[in-house]
Amino acid sequence: MIDGLEPEPAAAAELFGPHLEQGRAFTTALARHGEELGLIGPLELPRLWTRHVLNSALVAPLLRPGRVGDVGSGAGLPGLVLAIMRPDVEFTLIEPMERRVAWLERQAEELGLTNVTVVRARAEDSKLGDSLDQVTARAVSALRTLIPVTAPLLRAGGELVLMKGAGVDGEIGSAEKVIRKYKLSDVEVLVLGEGIVPDSEVTRVFRAKVD
Numbered sequence: 718m719i720d721g722l723e724p725e726p727a728a729a730a731e732l733f734g735p736h737l738e739q740g741r742a743f744t745t746a747l748a749r750h751g752e753e754l755g756l757i758g759p760l761e762l763p764r765l766w767t768r769h770v771l772n773s774a775l776v777a778p779l780l781r782p783g784r785v786g787d788v789g790s791g792a793g794l795p796g797l798v799l800a801i802m803r804p805d806v807e808f809t810l811i812e813p814m815e816r817r818v819a820w821l822e823r824q825a826e827e828l829g830l831t832n833v834t835v836v837r838a839r840a841e842d843s844k845l846g847d848s849l850d851q852v853t854a855r856a857v858s859a860l861r862t863l864i865p866v867t868a869p870l871l872r873a874g875g876e877l878v879l880m881k882g883a884g885v886d887g888e889i890g891s892a893e894k895v896i897r898k899y900k901l902s903d904v905e906v907l908v909l910g911e912g913i914v915p916d917s918e919v920t921r922v923f924r925a926k927v928d
């Protein structure tokens with residue numbers, strides 16, 4: 718038991734299914750070390766499960782077997798959570814900060830995740846190539862700046878799955894020019910988590926295809 722950590726919500730078992738033990742192990746490690754490593758803020762423990770771990774877990778059904786890049790993984794949100802839930806998907810976690818890269822590598826090892834590669838890079842680094850099937854990101858930047866660094870990582874027909882807050886419609890308005898420039902199609906906003914997490918923690922995903 719960790720002081721101040723949100724008790725595990727019932728939805729954790731529903732979302733993680735057979736991967737619940739790994740989900741617990743990751744959440745416990747993040748609760749133990751996240752603040753001292755600068756991965757989460759000092760006020761996050763009472764909402765660590767709901768706001769961070771389950772929020773990330775909601776995206777798992779949107780992924781298809783293939784290669785997914787998570788840009789700006791930081792603490793492993795959503796990248797490590799998704800790698801736990803989707804062993805059928807190969808994940809590349811893209812993160813420029815050394816300390817965060819070390820954390821992601823250590824967690825992948827401790828959780829026994831063989832479907833994770835961690836790359837120390839910024840998304841715009843050309844060594845990352847353009848062959849991913851899907852790209853995720855959470856809390857990295859507004860769509861206007863996020864699309865130009867994530868869309869080039871995708872193969873033709875690949876998909877952006879960008880986690881966003883309630884302001885996503887405004888972000889889309891400000892990103893119209895880059896949506897055209899990067900030839901995004903099938904643009905939609907998905908609302909995830911209704912009836913599963915508290916209304917305040919329902920999440921939105923900007924999803925779009927690259928031609």
Ligand SMILES: C[S@@+](CC[C@H](N)C(=O)[O-])C[C@H]1O[C@@H](n2cnc3c(N)ncnc32)[C@H](O)[C@@H]1O
Pocket residue numbers: 788789790791792793794795811812813814817838839840841854855856857866
């Ligand atoms: C606010 S943190 C969010 C981390 C995590 N995704 C989460 O939801 O908790 C933003 C992360 O994006 C990383 N980042 C910022 N710009 C980036 C870029 N151009 N390419 C890759 N990562 C980036 C930062 O180093 C940081 O770890």
